[in-house]
Each structure stands twice: as C-alpha cells, then as structure tokens.
Amino acid sequence: MSHRVISLRYRPQDFDELxxxxxxxxxxxxxxxxxRIGHAFLFAGPRGVGKTTTARIxxxxxxxxxxxxxxxxxxxxxxxxxxxxxNIDVIEIDGASNRGxxxxxxxxxxxxxxxxxxxxxxxxxxxxxxxxxEAFNALLKTxxxxxxxxxxxxxxxxxxxxxxxxxxxxxxxxxxxxSIKEISSRLGAIAKQENIEINSKALHYLxxxxxxxxxxxxSILEQLTSFVDGxxxxxxxxxxxxxxxxxxxxxxxxxxxxxxxxxxxxxxxxGIEDGADPIExxxxxxxxxxxxxxxxxxxxxxxxxxxxxxxAALQDIELDHERLVLMLETCIGFEEMIRRSMxxxxxxxxxxxxxxxxxxxxxxxxxxxxxxxxxxxxxGKTNLKEQLSKKLQSISPKLAGVVHDAExxxxxxxxxxxxxxxxxxxxxxxNRETLEKILRELSKEDLTLTIDINMQKKEKDNxxxxxxxxxxxxxxx
Numbered sequence: 001m002s003h004r005v006i007s008l009r010y011r012p013q014d015f016d017e018l019x020x021x022x023x024x025x026x027x028x029x030x031x032x033x034x035x036r037i038g039h040a041f042l043f044a045g046p047r048g049v050g051k052t053t054t055a056r057i058x059x060x061x062x063x064x065x066x067x068x069x070x071x072x073x074x075x076x077x078x079x080x081x082x083x084x085x086x087n088i089d090v091i092e093i094d095g096a097s098n099r100g101x102x103x104x105x106x107x108x109x110x111x112x113x114x115x116x117x118x119x120x121x122x123x124x125x126x127x128x129x130x131x132x133x134e135a136f137n138a139l140l141k142t143x144x145x146x147x148x149x150x151x152x153x154x155x156x157x158x159x160x161x162x163x164x165x166x167x168x169x170x171x172x173x174x175x176x177x178x179s180i181k182e183i184s185s186r187l188g189a190i191a192k193q194e195n196i197e198i199n200s201k202a203l204h205y206l207x208x209x210x211x212x213x214x215x216x217x218x219s220i221l222e223q224l225t226s227f228v229d230g231x232x233x234x235x236x237x238x239x240x241x242x243x244x245x246x247x248x249x250x251x252x253x254x255x256x257x258x259x260x261x262x263x264x265x266x267x268x269x270x271g272i273e274d275g276a277d278p279i280e281x282x283x284x285x286x287x288x289x290x291x292x293x294x295x296x297x298x299x300x301x302x303x304x305x306x307x308x309x310x311x312a313a314l315q316d317i318e319l320d321h322e323r324l325v326l327m328l329e330t331c332i333g334f335e336e337m338i339r340r341s342m343x344x345x346x347x348x349x350x351x352x353x354x355x356x357x358x359x360x361x362x363x364x365x366x367x368x369x370x371x372x373x374x375x376x377x378x379x380g381k382t383n384l385k386e387q388l389s390k391k392l393q394s395i396s397p398k399l400a401g402v403v404h405d406a407e408x409x410x411x412x413x414x415x416x417x418x419x420x421x422x423x424x425x426x427x428x429x430x431n432r433e434t435l436e437k438i439l440r441e442l443s444k445e446d447l448t449l450t451i452d453i454n455m456q457k458k459e460k461d462n463x464x465x466x467x468x469x470x471x472x473x474x475x476x477x
Contacts, residue, residue, distance in 0.1 A: 005218075005219070005222055006190060006194070006218045006219075006221060006222045007215050007218040007219060007222070010190050010193075010218065011053055012050065012053055012057065013057065013060070013072075013074055013083065014057060014071060014072065014074075015028065015029060015054075015057055015061075015070060015071075016071075018050050018053070018054060018057075019050070019178060019182055019183075019185075019186045019214055020049070020176065020178045020179065020182040020214075021049070021050055021054070021175055021176065023176075024043075024054060024173050024175060025054075027173065028054070028058055028061075028070075028173075029070040032061055032062070032068055032069070032070050033070060035068075037062065037120075037151065038151075038170075038171040039143075039146045039150065039151055039152065040143055040146070040151070040152040040153075040154070040169055040170040040171065041055075041058075041151070041152070041153045041154065041170060041171050041172075041173065042128075042154045042156070042159065042162070042166075042167065042170040042171070042172045042173065043055060043153065043154065043155045043156070043173050043175060044155075044156050044157075044159040044172065044173070044174050044175065045157070045174060045175025045176065045177070046157060046175070046177050046212055046213065047157055047213050047215070047216075048210075048212075048213030048214055048215030048216050049175045049176070049177065049178055049212065049213060049214065050175060050214070051155040051156075051175055052092075052124065052126055052155050054175075055124045055153040055155060056082055056083075056090075056124070057072070058122075058153065059082055059087075059090045059120075059122045059124070059153075060072035060074075060078070060079050060082050060083075062118070062119060062120050062122070062151070063078045063082070063087070063089060063090070063115075063117075063118030063119055063120060063122070064076060064078055064079055065077065065078050065079075068119065077117075078117060078118055087117075087118070088116055088117065089115040089116060089117055089118040089120070089121050089122065090118070090122045090124065091110070091121075091122070091123050091124070092124045092126070093107070093123065093124065093125045093126070094126050094127065095125050095126055095127040095128045095129070095130045095131050095156075096126075096127045096130040099130050099131045099132055099135060100132060100134075100135055101132065101134040101135050101138050103135070104131070104135040104138040104139050105138060107123065107139070107142075108138065108139075108142050111123075111142055111146065111147055111150055112147065114147075114149060115149055119149065120149050120150065120151050121149060121150050121151070122150075122151045122152075122153065123150070123151070123152050123153070124153045124155070125152070125153070125154050125155070126155050127155070127156060127157070128154040128155065128156045128162060128166075129156045129157075129158045129159065129160075129161035129162050133163070136162075136163050136165075136166055139166070140165055140166065140169075143166065143169050143170075144169055152170075154166075154170065159172075177212030177213075178210075178212050178213070178214055179212075179305065180204065180207040180208055180305045181207075182214075183206075183207035183210050183212075183214055183217045184200075184203040184204055184206070184207040186214055186217070187203055187206060187207065187217050187218065187221055188200075188203050190218065190221065191203075191221065194225075196221070196225055196232065197230065197231040197232065198221075198224075198231065198232040199231060199232070199233055199234070201233070201234040201307075202224075202232045202233050202234045202236065202237050204234075204307055205234050205237045205238070205243060205245060206220055206221060206224075206237050208243075208305075209237065209241055209243050220237075220240075220241060223240060224236060224237070224240060227240050238274070239275070241275075242274065242275030242276045242277060242280065243276070243280070244271055244274070244276050244280070244281065244284055246288065246306065246310045246313070248267070248271060248284075249284055249285055249288040250288070250313055250314070250317070251267060252264065252267050252268070252271075252285060253285070253288065253289070253292075253317065253319075254317070255267060256352070256355050256356055256359065257317070257318070257319065257359065259356050259359060260356075261352075261353060261356045264352050264353075264356060265349055265352065265353075268281065268348060268349065268352055272345070278338070278344040278345055278348045279338060279339070279344060281348065282331075282334075282335075282338050282348060282351070285331070286328070286331040286332075288314070289324065289327055289328055289331065290328065291304050291305070291306055291310075291311075291314055292314045292315075292317060292319060292324060293321070293324045293325075293328065295311050295314045295315050296314075296315065296319075296321065296324070297321075323359065326358065327355060327358075327359075330351075330354055330355055330358060331351075334347070334350075334351045334354070337351075338351065384408055384410060384415075384442065384443075385403065385404070385406075385407075385408040387442050388403055388408065388435075388438060388439065388442065389403050389404045391438050391441075391442070392438070395434065396431070396434075398427070399427060399428075399431055399434075402419065402424045402427045402428060403417070403428075403435075405419075405420050405424065406418055406419050406420060406424060406428070413445060413446065413447050413448060414447065414448050414449075414450055415439055415447050415448070415449050415450070416450045416452060417435070417449065417450070417451050417452070418452050418453060419451065419452070419453050420453075421453065422453065425451060425452070425453050428451045429451055432449060432451065435449055436448075436449045
C-alpha cells in the first residue's frame with residue numbers, strides 16, 4: 001500500500017476528534033439528536049481548520065447504515081465509502097474548478113433523483129465563493145426549495161464573496177483559527193502515535209509557523225521527519241522552514257531601541273541569510289510588537305500566544321505604550337509597500353531605518369521641564385497634558401478631547417493651553433474653573449491658567465477659510 005501523509009492518516013472521522021471547534025460540533029450534534037437537519041449549511045473559516053472534514057463527518061452521521069447518529073459506526077459500507085470519497089450519495093465538488101453555470105445546471109439535474117443507498121443526497125461544495133455570479137443565480141432557486149432528502153454543505157475561506165441571497169438561505173457556522181496551544185497539543189499526540197521524538201519548544205514553534213491551521217502544522221511535521229534523524233528540536237524547525245525564533249526579534253527590537261542602525265541592518269540581513277523571507281521578518285516583528293503591547297496591557301497569556309519565558313522576556317523590555325503605538329503605526333504604514341515592492345529587501349531596510357529615526361526624533365523633541373532640584377525632566381509637557389486629559393475623561397470626554405488636541409506648556413506658575421481653533425478655545429474658557437482646579441491638584445501648586453489659540457494652526461485655519469471663501473463666494477459664481 002502506498003504511503004499516506006500524516007494529514008490524511010490522522011484526519012478526524014468523528015465529531016469528538018475535531019480540534020478546537022467545540023461550538024460547531026455541539027450545534028451539529030444537537031441538530032442530529034433532535035432530527036432538525038437544515039437543507040443548507042455554510043462552513044466559513046480560515047484554511048486547514050476542519051471545514052471539509054466536518055462536512056464529511058456530518059454526511060457520515062446522517063447516512064450511517066446503523067442509523068443517524070452523532071457517532072457514525074465507521075464500519076458500514078456508507079461510512080467506509082465516505083471516508084474514501086467514493087460514496088455515490090455524497091458528491092464533493094471543487095468550486096474553484098467547477099465554477100460555471102454549466103456545472104451548476106448539471107447539479108440541478110442530479111438533485112431531482114433520490115439517494116440510492118443513504119437517507120440523504122449530500123452535496124459538498126468546497127471554495128463556494130469561487131462560483132460565478134451566473135452559477136450562484138442558477139443555484140438560488142434549487143437552494144431555496146430543494147427536493148426532500150437533499151442537503152447542501154458549502155465550505156469557504158471567504159464568505160464575503162458569497163452573495164447575501166445565498167447566505168440568507170444557509171445555516172452559517174464560523175470555524176475559528178486554532179490557537180498555538182491547540183495545534184501543539186494535537187501535533188504532540190500525533191508525534192506520540194508515530195513514535196516521533198520532538199521536544200516541546202519545537203512543537204511550540206511548529207504551531208506558531210502553522211498560523212492557526214492544523215493541516216499546515218501536520219504537513220511541516222511530516223517534512224521534519226524526513227529532515228531530521230533523532231529528536232526534532234526548535235533549531236531544526238528554524239532551519240527547515242526559514243523561521244526565526246523570539247530571540248531574533250527581541251535582539252532586533254533592542255538594537256532599534258538603542259538606535260544602532262548599523263546593527264539593525266546587519267541583523268536583518270543575517271536573518272535573510274538564515275533562510276527567512278523578508279516578508280516573514282516583517283510579519284514576525286510586527287507580531288512581536290503586538291505581543292509586547294498585549295503583555296504590557298496586562299491581558300492573560302492566552303491572548304499573547306507565546307510561551308511564559310517569551311512573555312517574561314517581552315515584559316522586561318523598556319518600552320512605553322505611546323512609543324509602542326507609534327512603532328505599530330509605522331509597521332502598518334509600510335505594509336502595502338512591503339507587499340507590493342519588487343525589491344522587498346530595500347523596502348525592509350528603509351522600514352527598519354524609519355523605526356530607528358522616528359524613535360530618535362521622538363526622544364530629542366521631548367520638552368524639558370526643570371524640577372525643584374534643578375534636574376532635567378524630559379517629557380514634562382507631555383506628561384502634564386496626558387494627566388490632564390486622563391483626569392477629564394471621567395468628567396467630560398468631550399473636554400478631554402479638546403485638551404488632547406491642544407498644546408499645554410508650563411511657564412513658571414502659569415499654565416498656557418493653546419487651543420487649535422475658536423471653538424476649542426470657547427470650550428476651554430467655559431470650563432476654566434474645572435481646569436484650574438484639576439491642574440492645581442496635579443501639580444500641587446497655586447497656578448494660573450492662560451487660554452490662547454495656537455497661532456500656527458490658526459494661520460492654517462485662516463488659509464483654509466480663504467480657500468473656502470474663494471470657491472463659495474457669490475462673485476466667483
């Protein structure tokens with residue numbers, strides 16, 4: 001018998017064998033037990049999470065010779081034929097290659113005939129969103145009023161492309177992306193059955209690389225068994241698939257924070273020489289920045305999706321939320337350029353340079369306020385403004401927004417708030433007493449408050465008003 005790959009050998013054959021889709025299996029089991037079986041289902045979700053597999057299990061459960069059951073027997077002729085994709089009453093169609101109106105017309109002809117052996121005639125259409133608009137129109141009437149004992153199961157990775165007229169006639173089930181813990185647990189169980197020696201760190205990084213798809217993880221595990229003699233380690237995972245571990249990204253980030261552009265570019269090129277794709281480095285770095293943001297926010301570890309050692313290392317990095325947000329904004333701003341560029345390497349070097357330069361600019365531009373001891377305190381203006389805005393959030397979010405858009409400076413015992421326009425100035429004047437009270441509480445000093453308009457922004461506003469007047473005046477018309 002020819003070799004069968006792991007993803008096929010260990011394909012779930014029962015609802016209880018599915019990984020991470022308990023909300024789906026619970027609903028389908030309930031429908032089978034009660035006999036309330038819909039005539040059309042839409043299984044939507046990312047690749048490799050069990051949509052087609054669940055469709056086959058549902059077909060088995062409904063057509064098992066032992067009777068409709070949430071646990072098909074796996075021994076009868078119907079169950080065996082569905083497992084081998086040879087059952088005459090369960091028709092699987094690839095929507096990507098059978099997407100035209102002629103194929104749907106043939107389907108409509110076949111729907112008229114009753115099932116030969118099973119209770120139901122079941123049509124499973126993969127990647128249904130690939131059907132043409134004409135094909136969807138031809139399918140619509142049959143889907144709305146199908147013959148008795150006919151069930152449609154549609155699977156798609158892009159439900160947004162399925163017409164709403166089709167969606168409204170289906171029971172929709174959304175399959176979730178699998179977590180790193182779920183994938184590593186499943187792959188560990190398979191490795192144990194296959195007598196594959198693999199350590200926990202290798203399983204973790206393999207699950208990270210699978211990116212929510214159990215099928216991708218199984219394929220990489222299969223590849224690793226041919227690549228490695230003996231125990232599989234995380235270094236084997238890195239070498240085989242050009243994957244970079246957390247130590248690389250932490251080192252890259254530390255060099256960026258140290259504003260050492262030379263080391264940053266050198267490290268980036270070392271990563272490429274180790275087999276990593278430039279886009280992979282971009283995505284990995286962005287994900288680690290996100291992980292730092294979540295870890296410092298105090299969210300549970302499962303949201304961060306990293307090991308405890310990695311989370312501890314991330315939390316030790318001295319990076320405040322404001323700079324994290326600025327760096328993430330830079331990452332998102334470069335995404336389109338990186339994906340579309342013909343020379344990704346150059347764009348990535350430009351991207352990393354921008355992170356270093358932006359960080360340097362943000363530090364050098366921070367205002368300096370003298371403390372009572374005469375020591376320099378960088379960021380005094382920003383801190384006072386942030387504290388004032390935060391205090392106002394619970395009192396008046398609208399006023400907090402006005403202060404956030406304004407400039408706040410301290411000149412001796414005088415606080416100067418420069419609004420961006422006349423409306424903002426009016427709001428500040430209206431709440432002068434409240435502002436003075438909060439400022440005194442924050443600084444613990446007897447302060448005076450001056451409210452003005454930012455002249456630079458005022459000039460811009462005047463310029464805009466001039467342009468509006470030119471185009472809206474009666475003389476021009």
